[in-house]
Amino acid sequence: MRRQMHNDIQELRGNIRVFVRTRPFLPGDKQTDESPIDVTPDGESLTILDRRSGSPLDFNFDKVFPPSAGQEVVFDEVSDFIQSALDGYHVCLFSYGQTGSGKTHTMQGCGNGPMRGIIPRSVSKVLDQARAMNKQKWNFTLSASFLEIYNENLKDLLTSMQQSNEKSTSNSNNGSKKLSIKRNREGKSFVDGLTQIPIDVGDSHLGMQQLETLMGVASRSRSVASTKMNSQSSRSHSVFMLHLNGYNEDSGAIVNGNLNLCDLAGSERLDRSGAGADAQRLKETQSINKSLSCLGDVFNALATGASHVPYRNSKLTYLLQDCLSGDGKALMFVNLSPTTASSGESVCSLRFAKRVNQVELGKATKHIQYSAKGQR
Numbered sequence: 001m002r003r004q005m006h007n008d009i010q011e012l013r014g015n016i017r018v019f020v021r022t023r024p025f026l027p028g029d030k031q032t033d034e035s036p037i038d039v040t041p042d043g044e045s046l047t048i049l050d051r052r053s054g055s056p057l058d059f060n061f062d063k064v065f066p067p068s069a070g071q072e073v074v075f076d077e078v079s080d081f082i083q084s085a086l087d088g089y090h091v092c093l094f095s096y097g098q099t100g101s102g103k104t105h106t107m108q109g110c111g112n113g114p115m116r117g118i119i120p121r122s123v124s125k126v127l128d129q130a131r132a133m134n135k136q137k138w139n140f141t142l143s144a145s146f147l148e149i150y151n152e153n154l155k156d157l158l159t160s161m162q163q164s165n166e167k168s169t170s171n172s173n174n175g176s177k178k179l180s181i182k183r184n185r186e187g188k189s190f191v192d193g194l195t196q197i198p199i200d201v202g203d204s205h206l207g208m209q210q211l212e213t214l215m216g217v218a219s220r221s222r223s224v225a226s227t228k229m230n231s232q233s234s235r236s237h238s239v240f241m242l243h244l245n246g247y248n249e250d251s252g253a254i255v256n257g258n259l260n261l262c263d264l265a266g267s268e269r270l271d272r273s274g275a276g277a278d279a280q281r282l283k284e285t286q287s288i289n290k291s292l293s294c295l296g297d298v299f300n301a302l303a304t305g306a307s308h309v310p311y312r313n314s315k316l317t318y319l320l321q322d323c324l325s326g327d328g329k330a331l332m333f334v335n336l337s338p339t340t341a342s343s344g345e346s347v348c349s350l351r352f353a354k355r356v357n358q359v360e361l362g363k364a365t366k367h368i369q370y371s372a373k374g375q376r
């Protein structure tokens with residue numbers, strides 16, 4: 001009950017929820033002693049030993065997952081949030097943290113078994129729910145897009161599917177066209193020319209197969225490189241978008257929901273990642289750090305109620321503006337590495353998260369309209 005009340009209050013205040021996840025030790029971590037991070041049994045707070053001051057620091061969040069929490073446990077906590085896209089909300093979930101802390105593992109995971117992350121689990125849940133709502137005369141259509149922001153340029157990760165998929169509903173992106181963020185008549189942002197691949201709602205097996213194909217294509221197009229900190233480091237921010245349109249035959253209601261699942265590029269120090277030695281890696285790292293700092297500036301402005309919020313200072317914040325400006329619901333995952341060597345970065349991530357948790361966006365808007373029955 002306490003949990004439910006907490007959620008209701010958060011919903012009314014429109015806070016950005018913050019969940020923290022610490023990954024387990026990996027063989028490459030080369031640490032034999034205990035982690036400086038200790039998650040308390042209530043699952044809502046943690047203590048971290050600050051190397052600089054030598055004293056413990058306490059943090060409270062909406063949810064804190066210990067290293068033992070698997071993919072299913074994590075998804076269970078976000079599934080209601082994800083499902084609200086079917087009610088017509090614009091939902092955004094993003095993972096933040098230093099390189100190698102488990103952001104891609106949380107969002108995408110791997111394979112199609114228990115290690116699946118939030119993206120495939122969300123689509124599966126939405127498909128099940130959309131079919132269940134069919135009994136109440138709801139008909140949903142779904143389509144997906146996948147893009148990355150690399151060195152401040154938008155790149156469509158599904159262009160090759162559009163070229164081979166006759167049914168694609170894309171509007172005129174020929175693969176070489178530069179993508180740009182535009183505003184529609186209602187003032188909502190969209191990416192002009194971005195490929196949208198339909199996902200079959202009637203047959204969930206087929207729908208999941210389509211998703212798997214799409215994820216494979218996107219993953220082969222992503223800008224990934226090997227750094228000292230992570231052999232498969234994402235060098236860009238990636239955003240998976242699920243567009244949901246529903247129509248109710250009885251009431252004539254039309255809902256337009258949106259689910260944005262972002263895997264941010266890892267924040268990193270040039271000396272630890274080894275990026276400073278290579279000109280391209282250096283440029284990438286500077287671009288990643290700059291756009292993450294723009295994200296911080298947006299949260300600072302929102303937290304202090306500033307009259308101007310600098311959404312336009314980076315592609316990432318401009319793209320997510322609707323979700324971060326009170327219209328949508330936002331949830332941030334902060335991923336942490338359990339090692340002592342990373343504790344400085346972990347403290348920085350936690351301080352950032354604390355500020356984000358204090359941001360109040362106001363109550364989210366449901367995107368629902370009513371048409372004369374039969375007229376979509």
Ligand SMILES: Nc1ncnc2c1ncn2[C@@H]1O[C@H](COP(=O)(O)OP(=O)(O)OP(=O)(O)O)[C@@H](O)[C@H]1O
Binds near residue numbers: 024101230233234
């Ligand atoms: N909860 C977890 N359980 C098991 N392994 C994990 C977990 N989280 C992360 N890992 C593993 O840790 C490694 C680094 O994780 P991942 O690639 O997700 O990090 P990242 O934060 O996305 O890094 P980058 O910002 O460099 O892309 C991967 O091998 C991943 O499989």
